[in-house]
Amino acid sequence: MTIFKSFTVKAAGLTALLTALHVAVGVLPHPAHAQASDASSAAFASPRHFGQKDGAALYQAICQGCHMPDAKGATGAGTYPALAGNPNLEAAGYPVAMVVHGQKAMPPIGEFLDDDQVAAVVNYVRTHFGNHYTDTVTAADVKAAR
Amino acid sequence: MGFRDMKRRDLLSLIGTVAGSAVMYQAATSLGLAAETTYKGPIKLDGDAKGASILILGAGVAGLVAAIELRKAGYKVQVLEYREKAGGRSWSLRGGDTYTELGGFKQTVGFDKGLYINPGPWRIPYHHRAVLDYCHRYGVALEPFNQVNYNAYLHSAKAYGGKPQRFREIQADYHGHVAELLAKLTHQNALDGTVTKEDQEKLLESLRGWGGLDKNYAYAASLESSNVRGYEKAPGGGMNGAPVPSTPASLRDVMQGGLWRFLGMGLRDEFQSTIFQPVGGMDQFPTALAREVKDLIRFNTKVTEIHQDDHGVTVTYTDTVKGGAAQTAKADWCLCTIPLSVLSQIKLNVGPKMASAISAVPYEAAAKVGLQFKRRFWEQDEAIYGGISFTDLPIAMIGYPNSGYGSPGKGVLLGTYVFGAYAMEYTAMPPEERIKRALAYGAQIHPQYTKEFDTGVAVGWHRVPWTLGCHASWTEETRAAHYQDLCQVDGRIALAGEHASYITGWQEGAVLSSLDAITRLHQRVVTA
Ligand SMILES: Cc1cc2nc3c(=O)[nH]c(=O)nc-3n(C[C@H](O)[C@H](O)[C@H](O)COP(=O)(O)OP(=O)(O)OC[C@H]3O[C@@H](n4cnc5c(N)ncnc54)[C@H](O)[C@@H]3O)c2cc1C
Numbered sequence: 197m198t199i200f201k202s203f204t205v206k207a208a209g210l211t212a213l214l215t216a217l218h219v220a221v222g223v224l225p226h227p228a229h230a231q232a233s234d235a236s237s238a239a240f241a242s243p244r245h246f247g248q249k250d251g252a253a254l255y256q257a258i259c260q261g262c263h264m265p266d267a268k269g270a271t272g273a274g275t276y277p278a279l280a281g282n283p284n285l286e287a288a289g290y291p292v293a294m295v296v297h298g299q300k301a302m303p304p305i306g307e308f309l310d311d312d313q314v315a316a317v318v319n320y321v322r323t324h325f326g327n328h329y330t331d332t333v334t335a336a337d338v339k340a341a342r
Numbered sequence: 343m344g345f346r347d348m349k350r351r352d353l354l355s356l357i358g359t360v361a362g363s364a365v366m367y368q369a370a371t372s373l374g375l376a377a378e379t380t381y382k383g384p385i386k387l388d389g390d391a392k393g394a395s396i397l398i399l400g401a402g403v404a405g406l407v408a409a410i411e412l413r414k415a416g417y418k419v420q421v422l423e424y425r426e427k428a429g430g431r432s433w434s435l436r437g438g439d440t441y442t443e444l445g446g447f448k449q450t451v452g453f454d455k456g457l458y459i460n461p462g463p464w465r466i467p468y469h470h471r472a473v474l475d476y477c478h479r480y481g482v483a484l485e486p487f488n489q490v491n492y493n494a495y496l497h498s499a500k501a502y503g504g505k506p507q508r509f510r511e512i513q514a515d516y517h518g519h520v521a522e523l524l525a526k527l528t529h530q531n532a533l534d535g536t537v538t539k540e541d542q543e544k545l546l547e548s549l550r551g552w553g554g555l556d557k558n559y560a561y562a563a564s565l566e567s568s569n570v571r572g573y574e575k576a577p578g579g580g581m582n583g584a585p586v587p588s589t590p591a592s593l594r595d596v597m598q599g600g601l602w603r604f605l606g607m608g609l610r611d612e613f614q615s616t617i618f619q620p621v622g623g624m625d626q627f628p629t630a631l632a633r634e635v636k637d638l639i640r641f642n643t644k645v646t647e648i649h650q651d652d653h654g655v656t657v658t659y660t661d662t663v664k665g666g667a668a669q670t671a672k673a674d675w676c677l678c679t680i681p682l683s684v685l686s687q688i689k690l691n692v693g694p695k696m697a698s699a700i701s702a703v704p705y706e707a708a709a710k711v712g713l714q715f716k717r718r719f720w721e722q723d724e725a726i727y728g729g730i731s732f733t734d735l736p737i738a739m740i741g742y743p744n745s746g747y748g749s750p751g752k753g754v755l756l757g758t759y760v761f762g763a764y765a766m767e768y769t770a771m772p773p774e775e776r777i778k779r780a781l782a783y784g785a786q787i788h789p790q791y792t793k794e795f796d797t798g799v800a801v802g803w804h805r806v807p808w809t810l811g812c813h814a815s816w817t818e819e820t821r822a823a824h825y826q827d828l829c830q831v832d833g834r835i836a837l838a839g840e841h842a843s844y845i846t847g848w849q850e851g852a853v854l855s856s857l858d859a860i861t862r863l864h865q866r867v868v869t870a
Binding site: 239240242245246257258260262264265271272273274275276298300301302303304305308 | 424444445446644680682683684686688701704705706707736738760761762763764766767770779802804805806807808809810811815
């Protein structure tokens with residue numbers, strides 16, 4: 197997917213850094229990087245797909261990059277909103293669409309995750325950080341949102 | 343002055359004056375000057391600016407170029423910049439610098455004097471004529487950036503027993519086997535009917551040289567192949583001077599190893615020689631531009647709202663150091679170079695088309711890690727002088743410093759440069775953990791890492807407070823739907839920057855977009 201996307205990007209304009217690198221790095225089959233420092237083999241599974249399966253691990257591998265480990269968000273010249281106690285999470289379809297398609301400063305992550313992973317991370321965020329939504333998102337919901 | 347005495351440039355400006363720029367472009371192309379760029383040389387903003395004022399938002403290279411040129415054209419210019427210094431993404435980190443990313447993670451760079459990394463842009467290809475022209479005009483010293491180093495490594499954890507291979511060997515083996523195969527097919531008359539006999543002869547001759555084939559057109563252990571891939575024992579002097587050829591890998595090993603995938607990058611137009619880097623760090627480029635307009639820039643100034651009406655543009659901002667109430671700046675016009683990731687969150691009264699364009703473009707993820715080692719072991723032990731090693735490990739590459747060769751002291755290399763999922767994972771880690779990762783993976787290529795590591799610094803671009811990402815990521819679909827609307831002047835506001843170009847992810851895109859936007863704004867002012 198990323199490979200095709202990077203070709204699209206290339207066709208749409210010269211994209212400096214990326215295309216060649218995705219092509220170069222991306223196509224190789226991905227070894228289990230067992231020699232690497234840490235035991236969690238889910239980390240850095242592939243440049244095109246996250247290896248983590250459960251919601252907490254996915255949150256820590258992806259979301260906290262911007263929304264921060266405590267989900268309180270951060271502000272500089274722009275802002276990453278808090279997910280902690282965020283009423284926008286009430287309608288489950290909203291975070292699902294956000295993860296899959298992105299919006300403004302939020303990049304789309306859908307291409308790097310399968311439906312189960314999207315569901316897992318959305319369910320995690322909607323039940324942690326002061327959010328207590330009891331309805332769960334299923335892989336089928338995610339599939340429909342793609 | 344006779345025609346023969348005319349320099350090419352003079353001739354071009356003559357054609358330009360007489361016949362307009364389309365003809366000029368054609369002429370330039372046929373003279374071999376301009377085929378690879380739309381840059382037409384120093385911008386000329388002729389006509390009376392009538393004392394008009396303009397606010398430029400952002401002091402990256404797009405904003406700086408605009409400030410220089412608009413002041414020259416007679417505008418009253420003021421630049422508002424969020425950071426404490428100019429340059430934006432054209433940025434270098436040196437010993438003593440501190441960098442605090444979003445979330446408050448603070449790093450103090452421990453590099454030795456004179457050592458640095460470029461967390462953002464690091465190379466300028468020869469055909470980025472606009473950037474290079476500004477470098478030349480404002481005295482930015484340049485040196486070669488080695489994109490392709492034949493003695494650097496290609497590496498996969500699952501090929502060649504995980505042992506790094508020299509670029510030279512992989513390329514020679516790949517070319518050699520391709521040449522041998524094609525020579526075989528030619529000898530088996532498989533090309534008859536497609537290629538004339540005469541051309542087949544020439545093809546065979548070229549394949550021998552290109553592929554390092556022996557006199558039987560075989561790619562085998564021979565002086566011919568070693569001449570390309572290197573020797574088991576290189577030619578020397580005296581009694582023991584005779585060379586011993588090396589043994590190429592088999593075609594099967596070459597194909598299965600997959601390292602041929604790394605060979606293509608340096609062949610691409612964007613990465614072909616000559617590529618440059620500013621001496622002393624990429625920030626030397628914007629620093630030279632900023633010197634020209636430093637009296638115009640207000641730093642530590644966070645723009646929070648942009649409002650236009652029939653009379654002008656009012657920009658609301660806060661002082662990020664002194665704090666206090668929101669303040670405003672006013673001007674007749676506004677050139678906004680704030681990255682879309684940030685601009686899409688700023689209140690701005692432009693029409694719906696530009697507004698939806700601003701919201702439509704996500705930013706790519708990227709991460710870089712700079713590592714300082716106690717000695718330049720890659721030079722001393724492995725004869726790698728500059729350039730890049732590539733790997734399928736989650737560091738993607740190791741970039742060696744393209745300067746200071748042979749220095750006895752410490753050295754800094756780029757220990758990770760990743761995009762996509764890997765970059766997001768790095769960004770989600772605390773900086774120390776990113777460095778630990780870079781070290782653990784890199785040690786699989788350079789075992790010296792473990793003993794020689796000194797200090798490091800790591801940047802995940804989605805946590806950079808003033809860009810929230812690496813660069814605008816357009817697709818064919820979003821380009822078709824929004825690009826023109828993004829570039830169109832809306833009332834008194836024009837946008838510029840890397841994101842408003844077809845060369846996203848390059849400074850050239852930022853500069854060309856800026857020159858284009860101010861040209862169109864200026865036309866409005868002159869004809870108003
Ligand atoms: C990892 C990486 C590698 C790259 N590699 C290369 C390369 O090798 N060669 C190359 O040529 N290019 C490269 N680029 C691309 C290059 O850095 C950009 O294209 C270029 O620097 C963009 O310039 P700009 O002026 O458009 O934006 P910026 O440099 O981002 O400038 C925008 C300015 O706006 C300011 N700003 C933001 N928000 C506000 C606000 N609210 N109020 C006031 N000011 C604000 C920012 O602080 C910043 O100074 C790379 C980029 C990255 C991230």
